[in-house]
Amino acid sequence: MNTRSKSVIYKRMKTTILTICLFTASIVSGQTDWITDVDQSKIVDWDADQPNYYQAGYHFGDSEWESKLILIYYQDHWYAQLNTGTWSNDGRNWINNFENFKDVRIRGNNFYSNKSNGKFVMFISEDDTLFGLKIFNSWSGEDGPEIGARIYSLRDNFQGKYPQASYRELNISELQKLNKSELRIMRNEIFARYGYIFESGGQMDGYFRKQNWYSPQHKDVTNFLTKIEKDNIKLIQSIERE
Numbered sequence: 001m002n003t004r005s006k007s008v009i010y011k012r013m014k015t016t017i018l019t020i021c022l023f024t025a026s027i028v029s030g031q032t033d034w035i036t037d038v039d040q041s042k043i044v045d046w047d048a049d050q051p052n053y054y055q056a057g058y059h060f061g062d063s064e065w066e067s068k069l070i071l072i073y074y075q076d077h078w079y080a081q082l083n084t085g086t087w088s089n090d091g092r093n094w095i096n097n098f099e100n101f102k103d104v105r106i107r108g109n110n111f112y113s114n115k116s117n118g119k120f121v122m123f124i125s126e127d128d129t130l131f132g133l134k135i136f137n138s139w140s141g142e143d144g145p146e147i148g149a150r151i152y153s154l155r156d157n158f159q160g161k162y163p164q165a166s167y168r169e170l171n172i173s174e175l176q177k178l179n180k181s182e183l184r185i186m187r188n189e190i191f192a193r194y195g196y197i198f199e200s201g202g203q204m205d206g207y208f209r210k211q212n213w214y215s216p217q218h219k220d221v222t223n224f225l226t227k228i229e230k231d232n233i234k235l236i237q238s239i240e241r242e
Contacts, residue, residue: 043147046122046131047109054106054120057152058133065140069133069148070157071104072167074228078104080113081226082139095217096195098224115139121147159193159213162186165232166193175239187236190229194221 048054051073058069068083080101085094101113109120111133118135131150138146154167164170165186175183188196188204195217198205208214218224225233 043121043123043132043134045109046120048120051106055154056150057154057157058148059151060135060138060146060148061140061142065142067140067148068152068157070152070154071106071133072154072226072228074169078106079226079228080104080115082115084139093215093217096215098194098221100224100226111135118145160189160211162189165190165236166226166229169228170232170235172235172239175236178239180240183236183240187233187240190225190233191221194218194224196221 055071055073058071060067060069066085070081070083072079072081082099082101083096084099085096087093088095099115101115103112103114105112111118111120116135116137116139118133121132121134123130123132132147133150134145134147136145140146155163157163158166162185178186184204185207188198188208192198192204192208192211192214195215197216197219198208209216
């Protein structure tokens with residue numbers, strides 16, 4: 001094969017790789033592009049037919065300023081959890097941090113909490129209808145309002161074999177179908193999602209280190225747990241004792 005042919009093939013390979021990378025990035029970023037690409041004056045209020053439609057994960061910012069706000073409706077109350085992060089001291093690892101908001105309320109399409117207030121918005125185009133949450137006083141320090149794109153369903157927010165233990169109320173009948181080992185994994189998976197560091201060499205340490213989503217980061221994740229997770233942990237423990 002001559003040099004010119006090799007050059008042509010190489011250029012085609014680079015184009016193919018770039019296309020794949022851009023396509024993958026568009027899937028990962030979901031609907032985030034519309035926040036900056038569309039005419040902001042065409043973004044209107046999103047008045048959902050049912051408040052439950054607001055349950056989701058909302059993606060804000062980019063790179064080191066990236067964050068995610070998860071909204072869950074549970075036992076007639078709204079709960080909001082913010083996922084941010086920072087680099088470790090050596091700059092090698094991204095350390096996740098979680099904060100549960102207080103006094104979370106949704107009235108109409110307005111969002112209220114002790115941390116930030118905002119409103120739900122949408123952009124209607126010829127091809128799609130895109131949804132988001134506009135925060136007026138952003139935790140990222142942005143000047144002016146910041147819009148987070150609704151790109152995650154509740155299910156998509158949580159990794160592992162039993163993600164439902166973190167986003168909905170479990171019931172006794174479904175837990176009784178699991179054996180003791182499965183119950184233990186379900187319970188500890190809640191902690192593992194927050195990067196809890198299990199006892200080195202222990203059974204849970206060995207199990208979760210085999211999961212590609214698990215990243216041991218914190219010795220204590222108690223303050224990260226939501227009320228849903230705390231209630232589910234207690235229920236799982238009660239079934240385990242039986």
